[in-house]
Amino acid sequence: MKNQGKKEKNKKTLITCDNLAIGYENMTVLENVSFSVEEGDYLCVVGENGAGKSTLIKCLAGLKKPMEGEITFSDEITRRDVGYLPQQTAIQRDFPASVREVVLSGCLNRSRLIPIYTKADRERALKHMEELGITGLAAKSYRELSGGQQQRVLLARALCASNKMLILDEPVTGLDPIVTGEIYSVIKTINRKYGMTIIMVSHDVKTAVRHANKILHVKHTVQFFGSTEDYVGSKIGKDFIGG
Amino acid sequence: MFAMFSYPFIIRALVVGTLVSLCSALLGVNLVLKRYSMIGDGLSHVAFSAMAVATVMNWAPLWVAIPVVIAAAYLLLMFSSNDRLSGDSAIALLSTGALAVGIFIISTKSGINTDINNYMFGSVLAISQSDVTLSVVLSLAVLALYVLFYNKIFAVTFDEPFARATGVRAGFYNFLIAVLTAVTIVLGMRMIGALLISSLIIFPAMSSMRVFKCFRNVVICSAAISVFCFLTGMVISYEYSTPTGASVVLINIAVFVVFCAANFLRGKIRIRKELSE
Numbered sequence: 001m002k003n004q005g006k007k008e009k010n011k012k013t014l015i016t017c018d019n020l021a022i023g024y025e026n027m028t029v030l031e032n033v034s035f036s037v038e039e040g041d042y043l044c045v046v047g048e049n050g051a052g053k054s055t056l057i058k059c060l061a062g063l064k065k066p067m068e069g070e071i072t073f074s075d076e077i078t079r080r081d082v083g084y085l086p087q088q089t090a091i092q093r094d095f096p097a098s099v100r101e102v103v104l105s106g107c108l109n110r111s112r113l114i115p116i117y118t119k120a121d122r123e124r125a126l127k128h129m130e131e132l133g134i135t136g137l138a139a140k141s142y143r144e145l146s147g148g149q150q151q152r153v154l155l156a157r158a159l160c161a162s163n164k165m166l167i168l169d170e171p172v173t174g175l176d177p178i179v180t181g182e183i184y185s186v187i188k189t190i191n192r193k194y195g196m197t198i199i200m201v202s203h204d205v206k207t208a209v210r211h212a213n214k215i216l217h218v219k220h221t222v223q224f225f226g227s228t229e230d231y232v233g234s235k236i237g238k239d240f241i242g243g
Numbered sequence: 244m245f246a247m248f249s250y251p252f253i254i255r256a257l258v259v260g261t262l263v264s265l266c267s268a269l270l271g272v273n274l275v276l277k278r279y280s281m282i283g284d285g286l287s288h289v290a291f292s293a294m295a296v297a298t299v300m301n302w303a304p305l306w307v308a309i310p311v312v313i314a315a316a317y318l319l320l321m322f323s324s325n326d327r328l329s330g331d332s333a334i335a336l337l338s339t340g341a342l343a344v345g346i347f348i349i350s351t352k353s354g355i356n357t358d359i360n361n362y363m364f365g366s367v368l369a370i371s372q373s374d375v376t377l378s379v380v381l382s383l384a385v386l387a388l389y390v391l392f393y394n395k396i397f398a399v400t401f402d403e404p405f406a407r408a409t410g411v412r413a414g415f416y417n418f419l420i421a422v423l424t425a426v427t428i429v430l431g432m433r434m435i436g437a438l439l440i441s442s443l444i445i446f447p448a449m450s451s452m453r454v455f456k457c458f459r460n461v462v463i464c465s466a467a468i469s470v471f472c473f474l475t476g477m478v479i480s481y482e483y484s485t486p487t488g489a490s491v492v493l494i495n496i497a498v499f500v501v502f503c504a505a506n507f508l509r510g511k512i513r514i515r516k517e518l519s520e
Contacts, residue, residue, distance in 0.1 A: 061408040084408035095276060095401055098457035105398040109410040115391050141456030154405075161409040 020069035044212035083158035106160030148179035262382035268469030283441030292345030316421035365436030365488030446495035
């Protein structure tokens, strides 16, 4: 059951995945995965726990090699144009770093040869902190922030790294419902207002279908890939959303 | 106290020790945050073994130990980056294994107990004139590389997946941290001792993290604490004829306790302020 998303004429394909097989060591979790991401897409990857959503997204972010198949970036985009929001690690939770330091570190892929941050980097960091409403926290320590604030800081950092595409790995894990809603609306703004392409892993399928324009449902292989409207109308979509 | 500056060996120890303290304090912040606190301990045991072999074979200890320990650091990173062996067990295997090799080789020769004792517990006399040049050059190189790559090292320590995904060569910077640590360990261990050198990496970073909340301040404070503790330890060691390494570590412990207390008091004051508001 594989639907092709409706292709709008002026949209450019940014990433094409062709027949990927993904897994750990000798165990394949996902195979025959083919899909493409177009400019301005808000693609949500959904599926059950352990279905390989995060592993798939790690391959897209270049952290893991697919066991088979190929991920092709079009001429419009390179790996350097991808901002990434990984799942939080235990190391970060008590890391002594100021918000400014964390956000600035997103600029590192731009100033390759210069070991210090340029004025442009600082302005960029400031701009994105303003967009995410964390300017007032700049001097605060990252470890003293609430979960939602930390996530905003990491989003600002990801925006410093890229203005074309964001890859988000379960960005609302462990956040309360109100903050979760705020983070989702920030992500939606980034997609709508700045035209950034979003690829997001989520286990919260109800929210996913509210925000995303495309859904990739995986379990062993691609169960569904196409527009959100088609997904909501499909049998697998209905089953997974729960009526 | 000023009489100590008239001894050339003390001057040598002061110069090398200050530089090594600086290096270990800077790297220590990253190692502690990356949950690699014990890497210093593992590497110092490897260095012990390498130096024991060098002593038995009559080779120059530094020239043998530095490449061996760099290789060990690389191995440790390889082991911990593939998930089959966790980082701490890899370090435990390597350090005890290396120690056993060292002890075994030493036992084949008799009459070199003083050197071995010095490697274990450190000696201020261990640094010869020719070692000073090499030590100063290497530790300045460690400092320069750390400062040059400071931002990248921060990024890799804070969030390696993000750094990797956005095109920072995380593997290279991890290796750089390991090499710099290896060099620092080898340079410092003869003065401080193989069994104690890793405290130079851990204590200043831990103390400074009690009080400071931003990475740059943590690094700067850690460097200051480390140099202060080293110099104070040296003076105490000279005045009271105590072993240098142990004296330096004891001062580090004292500073750690003070910083913990400061952090605790600050928390109390903040709570009281919030209550009264």
